Amino acid sequence: MKKLSRALAALLLASALQLFSPSAFSTAPDAAYERMVDGRIAINYYNYYLQNIIVDARTYLVDELTDTLAKFDKFVAEANYDRGAPGFTDNWRNAKDILDLPTRVPNWYSGADQQLFKTGIDQIRKDTAELIKLCEPLQAYFQYNGGWKDDKCQKYIDARPRLQSLIDDLRKNTDTLDKRALEMALTGEKLLWAQDKPLGYFVSTMKTDTDNAAALEALLKNPELQKTGNTAAATALPQVEKLLATLKDSLAKNAALTTPALSDALKKQKDRFYDMWLKKFIATAEEDTLPALQKGVLTDSDTDRLRADNVARAYDEFIDYYTRDGGIAIKYKRP
Numbered sequence: 001m002k003k004l005s006r007a008l009a010a011l012l013l014a015s016a017l018q019l020f021s022p023s024a025f026s027t028a029p030d031a032a033y034e035r036m037v038d039g040r041i042a043i044n045y046y047n048y049y050l051q052n053i054i055v056d057a058r059t060y061l062v063d064e065l066t067d068t069l070a071k072f073d074k075f076v077a078e079a080n081y082d083r084g085a086p087g088f089t090d091n092w093r094n095a096k097d098i099l100d101l102p103t104r105v106p107n108w109y110s111g112a113d114q115q116l117f118k119t120g121i122d123q124i125r126k127d128t129a130e131l132i133k134l135c136e137p138l139q140a141y142f143q144y145n146g147g148w149k150d151d152k153c154q155k156y157i158d159a160r161p162r163l164q165s166l167i168d169d170l171r172k173n174t175d176t177l178d179k180r181a182l183e184m185a186l187t188g189e190k191l192l193w194a195q196d197k198p199l200g201y202f203v204s205t206m207k208t209d210t211d212n213a214a215a216l217e218a219l220l221k222n223p224e225l226q227k228t229g230n231t232a233a234a235t236a237l238p239q240v241e242k243l244l245a246t247l248k249d250s251l252a253k254n255a256a257l258t259t260p261a262l263s264d265a266l267k268k269q270k271d272r273f274y275d276m277w278l279k280k281f282i283a284t285a286e287e288d289t290l291p292a293l294q295k296g297v298l299t300d301s302d303t304d305r306l307r308a309d310n311v312a313r314a315y316d317e318f319i320d321y322y323t324r325d326g327g328i329a330i331k332y333k334r335p
């Protein structure tokens with residue numbers, strides 16, 4: 001197995017040390033983002049710091065509490081207090097880790113981005129702390145003998161506007177920071193893969209194929225295409241044909257392409273990506289979906305077997321091995 005060059009490996013180590021050193025997170029603004037010479041810090045910042053905040057805030061507070069409020073609102077509207085209250089799960093407690101994370105921003109981000117991330121992260125932590133403080137008494141309140149029946153959920157009704165305001169604020173800040181950090185990480189990937197000549201081509205090409213498969217599936221699963229006499233098919237058809245042709249060209253060019261830099265494990269994952277999942281995706285689109293689209297109307301059965309997520313999963317598996325060998329790429333955290 002041929003490893004990355006010593007020089008590149010040393011640069012990776014230096015970048016990793018810079019990322020996690022105190023100076024790497026200074027809030028002092030530096031020259032603009034465009035001066036970045038590679039994307040390691042942008043990718044690592046997104047992977048190993050920001051997603052710990054974003055994913056936990058969304059999953060355990062924004063999404064969890066949005067569902068909880070909807071459930072309690074329905075309970076209050078029905079005004080039937082002769083039964084048990086809806087359960088108040090305590091998943092929100094998993095967001096407490098956010099409170100222990102210091103505010104960090106790579107010191108070479110532009111002044112505007114320095115301010116965006118610092119302000120946004122501080123606000124996320126502040127909103128998280130207040131939500132947890134509000135949820136603690138409500139958790140006890142909605143126990144069997146917690147008082148909700150005595151006052152007909154008035155304590156919840158009084159707390160609800162503030163809960164909603166904090167959830168909305170968290171949603172806005174997490175979306176804003178996630179979008180900007182992902183833009184920077186995606187740019188960082190392109191810069192890094194352009195420098196990582198032996199393997200960068202394969203990683204970037206497979207990512208493009210994954211994105212194109214997802215775009216093709218999104219076009220074909222447009223519900224408008226299932227309506228008789230629709231006009232969407234005429235617009236979608238040339239777009240689908242173009243994406244399909246692009247995927248077929250990539251399959252023909254890259255399926256058998258190799259390099260000594262590909263380890264046995266990476267080669268196995270690359271072959272699996274092209275020879276199994278991308279090939280199957282293309283065949284399904286050509287055999288099941290395209291003929292129906294050409295007729296103007298699709299049904300669920302025409303798109304059921306079209307699974308871009310299998311292509312994405314195969315790409316993620318390649319990335320897993322690529323990063324084990326010292327490569328760097330965006331890795332999306334899942335709770």
